[in-house]
Amino acid sequence: MSSDISISELVANYKKGYSLDQQFYKDPEIYKKEIENIFLHHWILAGHSSQIPETGDFFLFEFDSENIIITRTKTGDIRAHLNVCRHRGSRVCLEKKGTTKAFTCPYHAWSYDLSGDLIAARIMNETFDKSENGLHQAHVALVGGLIFISLSEKPPSLEEMKKDLADVFDQFGFDHMKLIKQKSYPIRSNWKLAVENYQECYHCAPSHQEFAKIHAMAMTPEKFAARKQDYLKNASSDIRLKPSSYYFDQAIKGQEGYQYDRNPLVTGKVSGSLNGGPVAPLLGKIKDYDGAASEFMVGPVTFFLIYNDHMIGYRFLPLSLDECVCDVFWFVHEDAQENKDYVLDNLTWLWDVTTQADEEIIVNNQKGVDSHFYQPGKLSEMEFFQQHFLNWYLDKIA
């Protein structure tokens, strides 16, 4: 049974190859540290530029107590403003998305332009300096059309990742995708149980029969290795095969962690659909199906799975100590037309059923972790990737 001990003792007590102590999932002080050291520092997917094509378009992005306005300025740049008036703190923007010329606080009418600069504040005396009272800014980075933000004063660099994976972004046409659906799955659990769930495929065979019919990754390590060898031997793909493993505890110092890999599907399957067949026009410069899919992960809570004809984005965000949300994003080629080139329900089916199943799994995991009798259990070799997350996580909050 757990008892309340200091965070540093808890971290020191962690035994490699095992799951975390209960206290990591229940202690408000640890949660506070996670927000500060992880979520207010690292890069997180906020959305996609296709959501705000025109000047003045905006949408809100939120987690925990934070709310951020993502908007396109007059110069076409994308900016991220904290949705907190510099006067007395009111939300400045109440609409979840829309188009505007300026953000005028509904409380006292302080008005900010699309760049976040304070352009009007009624009846303030001459000592008041508007230039010092613009909306707080988050850093913005674009990866193709993907909008990432960091709330840090000095975020980790994305340069190595961008250089390394330039060929990947080019092959899949990251500059030529559009977001066709986003769905939120609230989960009654600490956010780490959701991220850990995403990091391992030990549960895929028992829990996700739909996924297991398509993805070789659900196989035992031996069978998967054989399938991968087979795939690589015959691979005549125009898509990068070479993996990059600079993620979590393997990240390059000063750089945001990232990961790239390409893995085979089950023999005969070519995309993440009901029968494993094609569901949309090929992405980017890809010329054919090769029976595989790529994974791309960057920052602690943003993961992509790239099929030859569509891309899934996964993002996990804490809402409070014991509640989080999983957002799933579906992307296709920007020229693809609904009901002509793809049918939305077919395209979203696999990851909708899979995420619903995960939501239930994770909630039941949290319930057991809450017990006085929970104790860290031994991980399988199929959970090696989760171990990288755990190593990194413990270092982050130590």
Place this chain on the structure above:
Amino acid sequence: MSSDISISELVANYKKGYSLDQQFYKDPEIYKKEIENIFLHHWILAGHSSQIPETGDFFLFEFDSENIIITRTKTGDIRAHLNVCRHRGSRVCLEKKGTTKAFTCPYHAWSYDLSGDLIAARIMNETFDKSENGLHQAHVALVGGLIFISLSEKPPSLEEMKKDLADVFDQFGFDHMKLIKQKSYPIRSNWKLAVENYQECYHCAPSHQEFAKIHAMAMTPEKFAARKQDYLKNASSDIRLKPSSYYFDQAIKGQEGYQYDRNPLVTGKVSGSLNGGPVAPLLGKIKDYDGAASEFMVGPVTFFLIYNDHMIGYRFLPLSLDECVCDVFWFVHEDAQENKDYVLDNLTWLWDVTTQADEEIIVNNQKGVDSHFYQPGKLSEMEFFQQHFLNWYLDKIA
């Protein structure tokens, strides 16, 4: 970003002319101090004597964890009993209002008379002294028919206020009003954000167009000053003009803080109604409309706005750290008859729409204050009155 520091440091760090640090709105220890030093000490409006005209009439008044029975005794006095049985603490009275001969606890039938004295307790041995087990009493003070209570052992005095404003109470006929409606507006925010909102009219023009059409106070300071000068020059009113400013940090030592002022409406308007016209018979000894309204505030959370033909009462109460309630009371001359002398919906319209708008404003203020990126912002000169509240408040919890 805020971090948890001691209350005394927080108070010392406060910068005049700015809003409060986030921690004041989120720290359970500070909330506890507020309950003890403010809400269990100062005078609060409980209701109106017209709610309990006859012996045995009662109603319940509640906030935070407190519940108080306001009742009229056999001698016609009004008493305030804590609704907590002296046996094992049960609520003694479960009805929100009614008429009774005695308050008999539903648990073990201990029975208290209208004065709160324990008159019956079954099967208690001879060492038990009924006279030591009456219901705990709150202090009661009447201002005309207004019932104020204080839960302090030694409440601040109301004598100076009563002496000073005797002419006001006489002119408006405080002894001859009746309460015709009370409505509760629950607000998902710390109580201070609601009180601060009431203390300033910087937000009136942007947020309350209905109010701004009637009240000159919504104008810029310059325009308001001109309108006030103009009003005072022509004032032939039979209503007191001289202000009294003994409120919050300006209160007289040992006396409850209070404030009186009379301010003009927009030219041509005479009362707080849809078109600014009359809505009820004139109050007290008032002979005509003079295009103005009086404000009367007493104790930290009770505010009145007195038109020539009706009066509004405002009361803010905490329910928990992050939840409060605004109660609005509408009063008219005791002889006024509904649908003959006034139409309830017309009379309540202005402050119903205004309070609904405030509820939304305040909730959005709380959301932003919760952000790590909220920082105290500079107040406008139109928020000078809020500054008095803040000075007083910080002194109260220091």
Place this chain on the structure above:
Amino acid sequence: MSSDISISELVANYKKGYSLDQQFYKDPEIYKKEIENIFLHHWILAGHSSQIPETGDFFLFEFDSENIIITRTKTGDIRAHLNVCRHRGSRVCLEKKGTTKAFTCPYHAWSYDLSGDLIAARIMNETFDKSENGLHQAHVALVGGLIFISLSEKPPSLEEMKKDLADVFDQFGFDHMKLIKQKSYPIRSNWKLAVENYQECYHCAPSHQEFAKIHAMAMTPEKFAARKQDYLKNASSDIRLKPSSYYFDQAIKGQEGYQYDRNPLVTGKVSGSLNGGPVAPLLGKIKDYDGAASEFMVGPVTFFLIYNDHMIGYRFLPLSLDECVCDVFWFVHEDAQENKDYVLDNLTWLWDVTTQADEEIIVNNQKGVDSHFYQPGKLSEMEFFQQHFLNWYLDKIA
């Protein structure tokens, strides 16, 4: 008014003959101690063997953060497994009741047999020892068909109780009852207010008129003593009369506390029914009605009331600091047939109305106890039994 002081000071400050200080009902640290020292140590009724007649039958039993699988093994034994996977903590069993061959975790498919032994765990390396990874076990004890569990490593002994009351269990046929109904009554209060309420009949006359018509215990002590004397004088019962008082602070060292007593009903009444008449076939070896009922209590939160023709079980469990649940169980002779030998609604009526009334009483007690003005009040002599509970309780958390 209460202020936060240490638990040991609080315990030391307790004044005998009075109710508890407010802090005992509101302090999360005290609640934590209660869970550890009381609920994870003592014996609690989990259910009845008639709920799981066959091998593989199971039901879940839960309180606070704990969830326990009660199941029947291949040898016919009853076992209690913590519903917490030894891998990463997931709930292993999601169904509230059912029949199974094994408990296979829905997350990663670790599989446990009916005895809780880990029989399959996919893809774990050779250093992993299945025999060390069985489900955690709770101790199980049977009293007739009643299933008790203890989560302690070294639970108090039940031997003295079993020896002492063997005649009682035999007379009432504890081995030949069946559970015919269980109903949960959630209560918005700290669990102790619910247990205290059960421990005293001072409230019976004012609060439970239905009960008071049947049970002499609702009378004043003098009248009850007279009625009891009268009953004992004429008692020709084949049911044990001699009381056993080894409960709460009177428990024998190392033994679980228990209590037995037989008390008269109101003259002319023979069972706990609408008119006090019979409602079901006589239990065990009982040959007739004798106008009395027996009480049997064992462990801190499990109480039985045994009429000649049916038995009621009461169990109180904490769900969180300020929420608990009362479960009521109704038992009859195993041969009794519904609608032939008994009508369920008639049989359950008295304790359903009584428990509903108690739920309201207890919630109103909690509300008053939450007030700053609550203070421990003097107990009546009719609350002497509650005093035993309080003595024991304070010792437990000191």
